Amino acid sequence: MQNNNIVLPTQTLGIIGGGQLGRMMAIAAKYMGYHVHVLDPTPNCPTAQVADGQIIAAYDDLNAIQELSRVSDVITYEFENVDLEAASYIENLGKLPQGAYALEITQNREKEKQLMKELDLPVPDFAIVHNGKECEEVLKEVTFPVVIKTCRGGYDGKGQLKLESELDIQEAIQFVEKNKHCIIESWLTFDKEISVLFTRTQTGDIEFFPVAENEHKDHILSRTTVPARVSLEVQEKAYKAARLLADKMNIVGTFAIEMFVTGEGIYINEMAPRPHNSGHYTIEACNISQFAQHIRAICGLPLIPVELLQPAAMINILGEDVTSTLQAMKQVNKGYVHLYGKDEVKTKRKMGHITFIGENLQEQIEKFEEAKQ
Incomplete structure (x- = not known):
């Protein structure tokens, strides 16, 4: 459910996440006349330094999500790993115009790639694996190098491993056994x-x-x-x-x-x-x-x-x-x-x-x- 009403300046914007993106959102909102509240577990986080108030709590704390919803007329987020239950709760209140679906897709590399394939968009060849045996079977058929990534989490190179040759298969198996849900992609040489x-x-x-x-x-x-x-x-x-x-x-x-x-x-x-x-x-x-x-x-x-x-x-x-x-x-x-x-x-x-x-x-x-x- 999306709220198509105009949220007027002087009303309150809630932000889930208190990093630099939230900070720059808050600065833009303040210039436009909005009040800003942020939910973040770190006191005096970057966004809180320019906001009107902060709720100090974990992102999946539903009591904190309810409080943010109470004080906010509209809510946004500055990162994609927002708790989906929390996002759905806010969406059902009509206060999350972005909705929970975009989060569901972008939180999961498998769903992301499947959606792109459904739209016939060009993506590297990929395979999904859940355990070491599946990983080993896939790697028998690929042309190296490839890259293996966790399907959830990871940014700035975290949660991924480049495999140069068959010599890296055992390391890949250990990676999958640790992280479970992974995607193996062809390594692209790009301009x-x-x-x-x-x-x-x-x-x-x-x-x-x-x-x-x-x-x-x-x-x-x-x-x-x-x-x-x-x-x-x-x-x-x-x-x-x-x-x-x-x-x-x-x-x-x-x-x-x-x-x-x-x-x-x-x-x-x-x-x-x-x-x-x-x-x-x-x-x-x-x-x-x-x-x-x-x-x-x-x-x-x-x-x-x-x-x-x-x-x-x-x-x-x-x-x-x-x-x-x-x-x-x-x-x-x-x-x-x-x-x-x-x-x-x-x-x-x-x-x-x-x-x-x-x-x-x-x-x-x-x-x-x-x-x-």
């Missing part, structure tokens, strides 16, 4: 990775952001550049695939789809039913950010047609880079720094990002990298 972000309303209107090109280091997004260096044909294929998935899943809000580009073809990789790291550039480079557009969609407001004002490059700031980045920014007078307010600096943890905009992006980035050294 680049792109992401398509869009926002869809409760009535089906949709606005696409420019196709973004992503670079990873150690499985973590390192840089996003916009516009992506791909042909119009690839862009059209990417938008068409995204539109098919958006309509099939009845998406509401901002949604991200990661794809691989091989020549003039695409393969769909994974989806995220909320704003995405690769869309952070929209804050400075577009006439409306992925976060503000998301708030408009879930609150029943019309979307703003998206314009890319200037080319952009977004670079993640990980824990090991915080000091050198801030030192470099004393010498570089271009670039917008966003820090997320996390209380503990950890290696490989996303602590913030920096966005460069303008026509001379490569020159700006080179100066920044030199200053970091």
